[in-house]
Amino acid sequence: MSQKKFKIKTSDNLFDKFLFNLLKLFKAKHNIILPSEKALPRRAIYVSNHSGAEGPLSIRMYLPVRMMIWGAHQMLGNYKERTNYLYHVFYRQKLRFDKVRSFILTYLFGIISKIAYSAGGVLPVHFDTAGLRRTMQYSLECLHKDISIVIFPEDASEGYQSRLVGVKRGFLVLSKLFFKQTGEDLPIYPVYCRADVHTMYVGEPMYYQELKKKYREDSAILNLFTNAINNLNPDNCKADVSKSVS
Template sequence: MTSNFYGKFFLISQWIVRKIYPAYRIQINEKVKDPVVYISHHQNLFSPFIIYLWFPKSLRTWILHVFLDRKKCFQQYVDYTFTKRFGMNPTIAKICAYPISFVIANLLKSGKGIPVYRGSKKIIKTFQLTVEALKKGESIVIYPTIDYTSTSNETKDMHEGYLFIEKYYFKETGQHVQFVPLYVSKKNRLIISDEPIAFQDNEDFSSGQKRIGEHMKNKLYELAKKCGDVE
């Protein structure tokens, strides 16, 4: 596996930001062996930003598909992010969104993001690209927090649809996916993981999905507590 497969634009941007942003320590459980699927808490973009910036290996990140397409990214910022979330005037929103959409779309494509098609049959493509990456030895990171705008350190409700990766991967390889909780502590400037968990042989999928989904939420809370970020 190539440990660094990001494109030049991403690597240059990462190098520049690392010069000015405080470094984070990495503490990955010794049982974690690539390829794995890391599951992390979104924290209103904080965790994706830190993991993209300081994780020591390249990761294929699940990203809402609109942010990987310049025109769709522009519309997302104009129709929702800048106007509905931040309350900007529509004209000002368009002026701001135009240059930013070029930067974001190209940066995330250079970062080898995997497009996520919510509520669409094209979500199958997301799983197919994920399985292809895993088969090449590339690890994935997913942020399935339902309320992704929350800045809370405590992980609450999470989507569990990402666990369908198991079905596609097992069908292709006959092996189970290793899912790993990954937490980012701002207080300690630390990226920390717990050990991997996987579906069991002959386990009913819905039972395994519920078991692992709850495990991820609980472990992320435990990691946050271990770091002193929640009581």
């Protein structure tokens, strides 16, 4: 059976606008601290902490760029796939919620989650070879349409942390593929979301091809991004992280 083609969101429809305007009644507006007064570029890669469950929604609502967001492919699957991922991975493993709370939230959010993820412009991330190829293909299509890609690459095997312990390398692979296609070294912006103070910090962009001239191994570049994200948080400004995830 052929794989159904994923539809890239180039703009919000009326339902999306209604949904996000409704959410703004309940979710405090975030202050956005930018690295300079210059406008953010028409296309870029943004790598951010997850900030519990708050990061993706905050960025989608308040970062002033057109974007698609990398997210777990299970959340765009059927009800069983969504609830299985929500309970075992998102609520129990990553958010460290207890069983009762996880169960209740899973079966409440599981009902509307696919609609919410689709409206939010979530691009499904797969980890098998064929699926990962599709993820990269759709991401490249977005970038060619001047739609930025937002990625949450943190190592959450021990749950989401206020200080990242490492980041995965998917965003470097995407940058490399885009450079191979176009010769353009995309800016990669580190971002740190602080839900407790309703603030989003956007750091100075870094460029993969430039970094490769200074660092021989991707592991060193991943460490650099881990520290760059952490150091945007005033509470973590002295973070020194040596672990990365390949």
